[in-house]
Amino acid sequence: MNTPANMQALVQLHDGYSDAQTGPNITDLAPFLAHKKVTVPVPGEGQALIKVDLAAVNPSDIHFIKGEYGQSRIKGMPAGFEGVGQVVAGDTPLVGQRVSFFAAGSGAWAEYALAGSSGLVPCRPDLAEVDAAGQLVNPLTAIAMFDLVKGSGADSFVLNAAGSQLGKLLITLGRDQGIKPIAVVRRSTQAAQLKELGAAEVIVTGKADALSAAQSIFRTLRPRILLDAVGDQFTADLFFAMPSHARWVNYGKLSTEAPALKELGQMIFRGKQIEGFWLTRWMKQVDPGRIPQAFMEIQGRFVSGAWKTDVAGIVPLSKAMTELPKVLAQPGGKAFIDPRG
Template sequence: MTIPSEMNALLLTGDGFADKPSGPVLEAMEPYVVPGRIGVPTPKPTQVLIKVSLSSINPSDVSFIKGQYGQPRVKGQPAGFEGVGTVVAAGDDPAAQKLVGKRVAFATGTSNWGAWAEYAVSEAAACIPLIDGVRDEDGAAMIINPITALAMFDIVREAGEKAFVLTAGASQLSKLMMGVARDEGFRPIAIVRRDEQIPLLKQAGAAHGLNSEAADFGKSLKEVMQAEKPRIFLDALTGPVAGTIFDAMPRHARWIVYGRMDPATTPIPQPGQLIFMYKRIEGFWLVEWMRSTPPERKLQAIMEAQKRFADGRWVTDITAIVPLSEAMKRVPEELAKPNGKVLIRP
């Protein structure tokens, strides 16, 4: 195919990091990205050029374009960490060359050529050739949420306790993880902020669903903690609710932070628990898991994720697929709707 010299993309307006955090909600696109034309990039030796079919919008994307993620922005470059498409060109490295012509899920990483564009650049090692049966809608969100879900469930499995706690229980990532937990006989305790989300949690595999905004949340939380005694807390929120949950957990509890959806100060109500109850606070970042995990486990996780999507055990819940030309107006309003992913189609 003929590759054009220029492409349409959503380009970053900011450089580096923001001076002050502004929270996880994307009220408007204009302060952070603008539509524009930019030259189609040439992949480096270990990279591939992908004609994008669909790209995903994750909480990490919102944090990134607002300058609140652990990776600096480069002004004028396309945003978007993840997508699905066809490899149309590659660098000289044999691993990159093998991907030409293949449909892949990809992560753009630190290439600075993001997926909210007609073409994107990815390291060949960050591409997953997709098996038949995996929809583009699932492929567009194949890496960040599914692999994170499997990687963090490894932590739960290794800890040995059947019950564990997770916040943002209605998120796509949490629903994927609860599906695995249900299949293996584990008991997720999912925290949400609306009563109407609780039936969805039970359908997804939660043993308990708690509304952190309910008047009796503290009482219900203590009762569940006493009954289930979970020791793993997978937290996408931080903030006061997370502090309350950690305080209620038993001895040897591990609070594993993988997101910061609540920009408020995160309290530790009783710091002495870290000393006398042997509680721990740590972080999880998929990039580091990919770096440090043995190749055989990474391949196993990638194939498990694909098979779960292909056979229907996992399905990406879609709120909207927004044309790139309409993204500036529609993305914030679609992201405000609960329970599903928003994708961009170039």
């Protein structure tokens, strides 16, 4: 395949970090990105060039372009952390294959992206394009954090932002492996859907009795892990309502609220812990054999229908500057960018 010299891409307008904490909501991309024609990147040692078929848009991408993520921005470089496409060149035996990839060196919101060759994930032919485009960030995190849940020894766990794509993956893992998910959401309209998916209980934040409902559920189900993507005051209150030795695992900051830790003594006298989870760190620390095993499971779950990607919309790259914020504003599904359009 002949690779062109230039490509269209959504490139970053800023370097470094912003020092702000405005969260993953966005109504206008123009302060952070521009749709431009740029040079197709050239893969170096240990890198692959991917012709992108579809790229995912995750909350981490929005935190990142706003300068609020754990990685520094590079002005002029295409954004976008993950996608699926064909390997067209590079230092890899996978040239010609369809792979899911983490972009590294040049992002996925472009016609071509760079990725580390060692992290390429070959896709089963029967894996749907949207599942393949988003199979790294959320599914791998779900598998990794569910290992923590299993390790807790409890037969229930608590998760908030439970109607997110990642939340739904976790709920069905709990359902299928006999560990009861206690789902926390902010919209009561999600309760029935999450119960149907496998949530044992649903707590709706903002209801006057939400905390006392949680206390009563915790007395019965005795969860030991709180998987938290929100990080607000209600999350802190939930954690202090959990049984002794509970662990608050924060992996996202969807709320911009700064919670007060009102009962720190529980850390001393009741053996509770607060910690962070970041997939990037987990991948460096985990037994390397766990990752290919996880991808077999991930692809198997999508193909069998045990997991499903809810799609809010697929936006052509050429129209993403105006159309992407509208799709991101729709609740209940993921947004994708199609660089072929």
